[in-house]
Amino acid sequence: MERRFAARLGANECLYGPSPHAVQAMADAAADAWMYGDPTCHDLRHAIATHHGVTPDCIVVGEGIDGLQGYLVRLFVAQGDAVVTSDGAYPTFNYHAVGYGGTLHKVAYTDDHEDPDALLTKAAETGAKLIYFANPDNPMGTWHDAKTVQRMIDALPDGATLVLDEAYIDTAPPDIAPAIDTTNRQVIRMRTFSKAYGLAGLRVGYAIGHPDVIRGFEKVRNHFGMGRIQQAGALAALQDQTYLRAATDRNATDRAALGELLAAHGLKPLASATNFVAADTGQNADYAKRLVAALGAQGVFVRMPGVAPLNRCIRVSVPDEAARDVLERALPRALRTL
Numbered sequence: 001m002e003r004r005f006a007a008r009l010g011a012n013e014c015l016y017g018p019s020p021h022a023v024q025a026m027a028d029a030a031a032d033a034w035m036y037g038d039p040t041c042h043d044l045r046h047a048i049a050t051h052h053g054v055t056p057d058c059i060v061v062g063e064g065i066d067g068l069q070g071y072l073v074r075l076f077v078a079q080g081d082a083v084v085t086s087d088g089a090y091p092t093f094n095y096h097a098v099g100y101g102g103t104l105h106k107v108a109y110t111d112d113h114e115d116p117d118a119l120l121t122k123a124a125e126t127g128a129k130l131i132y133f134a135n136p137d138n139p140m141g142t143w144h145d146a147k148t149v150q151r152m153i154d155a156l157p158d159g160a161t162l163v164l165d166e167a168y169i170d171t172a173p174p175d176i177a178p179a180i181d182t183t184n185r186q187v188i189r190m191r192t193f194s195k196a197y198g199l200a201g202l203r204v205g206y207a208i209g210h211p212d213v214i215r216g217f218e219k220v221r222n223h224f225g226m227g228r229i230q231q232a233g234a235l236a237a238l239q240d241q242t243y244l245r246a247a248t249d250r251n252a253t254d255r256a257a258l259g260e261l262l263a264a265h266g267l268k269p270l271a272s273a274t275n276f277v278a279a280d281t282g283q284n285a286d287y288a289k290r291l292v293a294a295l296g297a298q299g300v301f302v303r304m305p306g307v308a309p310l311n312r313c314i315r316v317s318v319p320d321e322a323a324r325d326v327l328e329r330a331l332p333r334a335l336r337t338l
């Protein structure tokens with residue numbers, strides 16, 4: 001059984017939850033759940049396309065970014081093909097890449113940021129089919145501006161496709177996403193309803209790309225993978241941009257408060273464009289690990305990056321008021337036990 005924590009701050013979920021309209025739409029759809037969902041996700045796909053000013057054939061909806069990455073890797077990576085990512089970056093891409101027989105090449109973070117130049121150099125060196133790059137990044141919460149990302153896009157080696165994971169784009173400053181260009185076959189962008197929209201448990205994400213690339217997903221995707229409740233909830237959430245803006249404003253305020261709380265206890269919060277904060281413990285990975293465990297013992301679920309030098313940090317989701325109160329009590333107690 002899933003363990004209940006007093007404060008669940010380890011999975012980068014949005015504690016405010018989804019728009020009430022999304023909740024209502026899911027409740028309304030529940031009685032019809034005896035029917036399969038629309039295999040083409042017509043309404044949701046068209047609404048997403050309109051939202052981004054692209055045509056619907058540039059959009060594929062899937063079981064979260066995690067699910068879509070599986071399809072993408074299956075499409076692009078054959079046995080022994082090279083793929084490139086950053087050492088310590090969000091790992092799901094790696095699982096899929098290895099699962100489909102790809103050879104993973106990793107480059108180091110630079111100053112706690114994913115390093116676009118290093119990724120490009122490694123991709124050119126290895127003849128990589130895919131380059132995974134998250135902007136903003138998980139687990140550090142750091143980001144690059146749109147110009148840097150565009151430069152990266154313009155410099156992609158022939159034969160390489162950039163997987164631009166924008167899971168946290170809604171909580172980021174507005175100037176970090178380059179314009180969406182669906183004429184470029186070498187870029188596939190991924191977005192999700194799991195973060196700012198507060199629907200992680202629903203499992204809905206989408207990819208934006210050139211129609212020919214998007215058409216490829218039709219060969220491999222699970223055609224009835226998106227149930228009626230999923231499609232209805234995501235559509236209503238997308239249509240409530242007022243709620244999304246309120247949630248992202250609230251996230252910015254609560255993120256700043258979280259940073260202050262962590263700093264008040266001697267940790268160094270990194271600037272974040274996401275719904276979590278990575279905080280430098282000023283110590284080593286062993287200390288960070290013990291702090292994660294000590295917080296767990298106090299009923300607070302947090303996590304930490306997996307590899308050096310990132311693993312000197314702990315990673316804490318932005319709490320709502322109730323969770324912040326729990327963290328405020330737990331953190332000094334946890335630190336005293338170390």
Ligand SMILES: Cc1ncc(COP(=O)(O)O)c(C=O)c1O
Binds near residue numbers: 090134167204
């Ligand atoms: C960078 C990044 N991409 C993708 C995901 C997963 O997204 P989804 O819930 O849409 O599968 C996460 C979740 O933490 C993430 O941090």
